[in-house]
Amino acid sequence: MEENLSNQQNSAADNSNQASVGEQERLGSLIAGGAMVLMGLQQRSLRGVLMSLAGGGLAYHGMAGKKSWKDAVQGKLESATGMGQSIRVERTVTIQNQSPETLYQFWRNLENLPTVMKHLQSVTVTSPTRSHWVANLPVGDAIEWDAEIIADQENRLISWASVEAADVENSGFVRFQPSSHNRGTEVKVVMEYNPPAGIVGATFAKLFGESPDQQIADGLRHFKMLMEAGEIATTEGQPHGQR
Amino acid sequence: MKAVCWHGTNQVNVETVPDPKILNPRDAIVKITSTAICGSDLHLYDGFNPTMKQGDILGHEFMGEIVELGSAVRNKQIGDRVVVPFTISCGSCFFCSRDLWSLCDNSNPNAWMVEQVMGHSPSGLFGYSHLTGGYAGGQAEYARVPFADVGLFKVPDELTDEQLLFLTDIFPTGYMAAENCNIQPGDTVAVWGCGPVGQFAIRSAYLLGAERVIAIDRVPERLQMAQAGGAETLNYDETEVGEALNEMTGGRGPDSVMDAVGMEAHGAGLEGFYDKAMQAVRMETDRPTVLRQAIVACRKGGTVSVPGVYTGFVDKIPMGAFMNKGLTMKTGQTHVHRYLKPLTERIQKGEIDPSFLITHRLPLEEAPHAYEIFKHKRDSCVKVVLKP
Ligand SMILES: NC(=O)c1ccc[n+]([C@@H]2O[C@H](COP(=O)([O-])OP(=O)(O)OC[C@H]3O[C@@H](n4cnc5c(N)ncnc54)[C@H](O)[C@@H]3O)[C@@H](O)[C@H]2O)c1
Ligand SMILES: [Zn+2]
Ligand SMILES: [Zn+2]
Numbered sequence: 001m002e003e004n005l006s007n008q009q010n011s012a013a014d015n016s017n018q019a020s021v022g023e024q025e026r027l028g029s030l031i032a033g034g035a036m037v038l039m040g041l042q043q044r045s046l047r048g049v050l051m052s053l054a055g056g057g058l059a060y061h062g063m064a065g066k067k068s069w070k071d072a073v074q075g076k077l078e079s080a081t082g083m084g085q086s087i088r089v090e091r092t093v094t095i096q097n098q099s100p101e102t103l104y105q106f107w108r109n110l111e112n113l114p115t116v117m118k119h120l121q122s123v124t125v126t127s128p129t130r131s132h133w134v135a136n137l138p139v140g141d142a143i144e145w146d147a148e149i150i151a152d153q154e155n156r157l158i159s160w161a162s163v164e165a166a167d168v169e170n171s172g173f174v175r176f177q178p179s180s181h182n183r184g185t186e187v188k189v190v191m192e193y194n195p196p197a198g199i200v201g202a203t204f205a206k207l208f209g210e211s212p213d214q215q216i217a218d219g220l221r222h223f224k225m226l227m228e229a230g231e232i233a234t235t236e237g238q239p240h241g242q243r
Numbered sequence: 244m245k246a247v248c249w250h251g252t253n254q255v256n257v258e259t260v261p262d263p264k265i266l267n268p269r270d271a272i273v274k275i276t277s278t279a280i281c282g283s284d285l286h287l288y289d290g291f292n293p294t295m296k297q298g299d300i301l302g303h304e305f306m307g308e309i310v311e312l313g314s315a316v317r318n319k320q321i322g323d324r325v326v327v328p329f330t331i332s333c334g335s336c337f338f339c340s341r342d343l344w345s346l347c348d349n350s351n352p353n354a355w356m357v358e359q360v361m362g363h364s365p366s367g368l369f370g371y372s373h374l375t376g377g378y379a380g381g382q383a384e385y386a387r388v389p390f391a392d393v394g395l396f397k398v399p400d401e402l403t404d405e406q407l408l409f410l411t412d413i414f415p416t417g418y419m420a421a422e423n424c425n426i427q428p429g430d431t432v433a434v435w436g437c438g439p440v441g442q443f444a445i446r447s448a449y450l451l452g453a454e455r456v457i458a459i460d461r462v463p464e465r466l467q468m469a470q471a472g473g474a475e476t477l478n479y480d481e482t483e484v485g486e487a488l489n490e491m492t493g494g495r496g497p498d499s500v501m502d503a504v505g506m507e508a509h510g511a512g513l514e515g516f517y518d519k520a521m522q523a524v525r526m527e528t529d530r531p532t533v534l535r536q537a538i539v540a541c542r543k544g545g546t547v548s549v550p551g552v553y554t555g556f557v558d559k560i561p562m563g564a565f566m567n568k569g570l571t572m573k574t575g576q577t578h579v580h581r582y583l584k585p586l587t588e589r590i591q592k593g594e595i596d597p598s599f600l601i602t603h604r605l606p607l608e609e610a611p612h613a614y615e616i617f618k619h620k621r622d623s624c625v626k627v628v629l630k631p
Contacts, residue, residue, distance in 0.1 A: 234266055234267065235376060
């Protein structure tokens with residue numbers, strides 16, 4: 001019984017860890033391909049898929065650690081009430097006149113990200129694969145977490161996940177892919193957030209000031225502006241009459 | 244500095260506001276020598292854009308002298324005399340590099356707002372609501388111009404401000420609208436609206452080889468100005484326009500038709516009442532009276548060119564006529580940058596002198612009065628140039 005529930009709690013991750021070779025290929029090509037990634041993932045957790053594709057070589061306490069029976073029941077309750085559901089975002093932009101190499105290089109130095117992701121206060125790289133993230137909240141304190149790079153394919157893909165005990169568990173990947181007929185490089189970001197139990201999507205969005213979807217969209221747009229035009233368009237600081 | 248600020252429907256004030264500053268490396272600050280009021284400004288003045296904020300600085304047709312440059316602008320100098328295209332364009336994105344400047348990907352900081360409604364965002368525009376970026380406009384003493392290296396166009400000394408000012412918008416707009424008509428030798432072009440855009444469209448259609456231009460409006464002095472530009476005219480208050488156009492073109496209809504009026508077209512009778520009512524209850528945001536007439540009037544296989552601005556939704560477009568007559572529609576905010584050089588050359592060669600349009604020259608301080616007479620076509624007003 002305990003084993004059974006525990007499996008359900010971690011079902012997505014475990015399923016993908018146990019995925020057949022054919023399934024592995026399907027998920028791999030989904031992440032490398034031109035389709036809508038999240039549609040193809042459906043019930044699976046992004047984190048689980050990313051972990052399994054990375055070969056499971058990384059020890060993940062948060063994922064691999066045994067859940068207690070109580071946690072498992074809580075998990076069942078949450079999914080039954082629609083609480084604790086993950087929030088998923090997928091956004092793509094095409095960037096002109098920049099090779100996947102250049103774009104990858106910018107992103108691989110995670111400390112660059114606050115330049116384009118305005119909700120981030122800072123990212124500090126603490127080891128070749130670890131980093132410490134601080135994000136602004138519209139009210140109250142900033143939130144912080146540590147993240148680990150799960151996969152790093154030069155000039156193609158970087159995936160990461162928050163490590164255990166993050167307030168907002170999150171994982172995702174960014175992919176750089178030349179588009180056909182010299183239309184530039186397609187940059188896709190797919191993210192999954194697991195807000196703390198009891199916080200549903202709308203509340204979560206309020207907590208962040210804008211929806212996670214909007215955050216990623218804005219971040220990608222700023223990235224594109226910076227790479228194509230050399231600067232991020234703004235009107236902050238311009239004059240106006242009496243408001 | 245002094246600037247013309249929006250304060251709600253039919254309300255603009257000249258206020259003292261802080262001077263603009265360089266905000267990005269590719270910016271410049273321009274000291275404005277001449278600035279105009281556009282028909283597009285009237286849509287804001289009339290309260291049709293819900294993303295205007297109190298105190299927004301208006302104006303997108305302006306020129307002047309560079310007084311300050313951002314660190315990344317190398318091809319311009321302080322003191323250069325320049326015109327400023329109303330569309331803000333980065334010069335390097337997919338669209339800019341294909342000469343589709345008003346579709347620039349990188350100049351609208353509020354692109355997300357537009358994407359909710361339109362799917363994708365056009366370029367940023369000066370002084371034209373927060374939907375197109377919320378950029379402070381040029382009905383002021385100074386303006387900040389982003390992407391100054393590609394946005395500012397140096398003009399020849401021998402031409403006056405009055406000859407050059409309309410390169411910022413309405414001359415290219417009329418010209419592009421005529422180009423969009425795909426004019427062939429022998430063609431007749433019908434132009435709805437004899438405002439500034441219509442006036443340039445008429446003259447551009449001739450420059451591009453039209454045999455006849457028929458212009459439609461009801462304001463006598465605007466019709467006269469259209470005639471002076473070579474057009475035959477129809478007063479829509481006195482004539483059934485569709486029938487008249489058919490009779491004037493041997494029953495074929497005009498080869499191309501142009502809507503140089505846009506979303507606030509004046510509609511007569513029951514149809515006009517219907518659109519006003521729909522707009523009032525927000526079932527429809529724009530009044531497409533002219534677009535409807537133009538589609539029905541156009542000859543089979545012809546082109547519908549739409550420089551007139553629409554921002555939202557319209558009702559009862561004769562899609563059956565459009566489809567079954569095999570028409571083509573071409574439209575867009577003007578790709579101003581594309582036309583700066585060729586149209587300046589046409590002015591230099593004396594093929595056209597854009598200053599014909601100006602009926603009023605007023606100090607910037609008189610902007611509130613200028614908006615009133617332009618909106619109500621009082622005092623024979625066709626185009627106002629403001630002097631800061
Ligand atoms: N596409 C662009 O980039 C661009 C640029 C500038 C202006 N515009 C738009 O072009 C349009 C015209 O601008 P303008 O400065 O000439 O404005 P305007 O308001 O001065 O002129 C509009 C004219 O249309 C006439 N009119 C109204 N209803 C009519 C009808 N039913 N039939 C025939 N004529 C009618 C009016 O009497 C007026 O003379 C506006 O919608 C403006 O926003 C578009
Ligand atoms: Zn204009
Ligand atoms: Zn561009």
